[in-house]
Amino acid sequence: MSNVDKMREEAKKLVSECRFVVGYERGTFNHLDRALIAKTPEDVDKFVFGPTSIPNLTLYAVTDFRRPLKRGESPDARPIGIVCKGCDAKTIVELVREHIHARDQVKIIGMPCKGTIDPKKFAMLYGEDNDVKQITWGPDGFLVDGQAPKGDLLAGKCLHCKVRNPSVTDVDGMEQVDQPEAAGFEGIESFEAMDPEDRWRFFEGQFSKCIRCYACRNACPLCYCHQCSIDIQKPFNWTQKFTELPDNTFYHTMRALHLAGRCVDCGECERVCPMDIPLRLLNGKMAKVAYENFNIESGEDPDRPSLLGGCDPNDKECFIW
């Protein structure tokens, strides 16, 4: 039985005992999948999974757990079923660590994944209004309508993926995929090697583009605060709502720091960014510092200490007088 059939079968079992099962269905644009909240077995029949199943569906669970209850409404004790890739399963570990929900409140259908496509790279190669029907995984790389792709389509987050087979799952018996050696923080290191002035010129260009639509924040499953500090207006605004360089830099610095040691590199922020700002670079740098200076890696262990909530007197002091 293929993984997709297995997924449908498990989702059908779960759909009766869960609030809902969230998975992927074919989108309006044929080659991209979208989220489907399934409440009946008929909905589950629409589930698909492939290299175009890109969104991180844990966001749907987080929003449901964080939803304020209506007057007189009692909390729903049933769990939520989620179809998860390896990176999404890491998000669940991190959410459990932060006590957003208990581990048994979600049922994870962990799907082994050979890497997703990058829709922006795809649009560049095939055009915005292409008539591609389906993208699948072939023996080596992707197959676009059964043929080899015109160029590299792999999403940036998948280049150094360590969890092609999800580390946590509630479903056994999925056909596992090969796990290549992960290369660590290669992209970050090559960027660090640049001259500081060049680095600022690069970020200056990127941050100037930002239109502050907050899509990165809204798509992030770990940006779940009821009130984001960027929205706070009393007692004062942290920053103005202008889309000018100082304010944009402030916003992105703030977001990177708030996600430091938590970001699991699911790549949603970068995917949804309409201005193509490389947000994973900032979050990746924070992950690198957390790992190298404080030995903290997100998404691995739900009992690990928190980076910014904890402390250790033996921490390194690199620049303090």
Next chain:
Amino acid sequence: MSDDFEPKIVAFLCNWCSYAGADLAGTSRFQYPPNIRVIRVMCSGRVNPMFVSRALVEGADGVLISGCHPGECHYEKGNIIAKRRFELMHELLDFMGLDPGRFQVSWVSASEGVKFQDVVTRFVDQVKELGPADKINRGDEL
């Protein structure tokens, strides 16, 4: 950079150590440059890294944060918790190419008036060398 550039520096001093240290430097007549604008906070753990960004955006040329030595915090571990944030903030500013030299943390106890003088003098020299902050300065008067 021209010699007559006088940087504006925002200093967050912890109430229990560094503020008293600055006081001691004052009463002991230790000379240090008058470029710092002191903001007293109850603990260096009170300082959010965003204070640093905000100060730089609002027109500061440098930000100095000073607190008790690790292990001597009035609130036991406030400065140890804060240390990680400052370490991350420093790395992030460095990564973005935003002159990490404009941001400095130091541990100054209440009896170290001389060290306070030394820290401020060194930091002002360091910021003078970097020149006026113009990268993310919104240009408003501080």
